Amino acid sequence: MTDEMINQLQPGLTREQVIYVMGNPLTPSSLDQNRWDYIYWSKSPRDEVTQQRVSLRFENDRLTEITKTP
DSSP: OHHHHHHHHTTTTTTTHHHHOOOOOOOOOSSSTTTEEEEEEOTTTTEEEEEEEEEEEEEEEEEEEEEEEO
């Protein structure tokens, strides 16, 4: 998951368009079919591991909310 990928996300995209940009979500929520979470870990040359999370919310199969957590 890159910033370039995240920057392509915008409200109104269909689920299929989101999958084209981001790929399938790591673990689709079984409790909330309208929320997809993407989690990404990266390791710096100094062995520092960082995690980034992007949560997407859909209504009527259209992207309505993007939440990015560093």
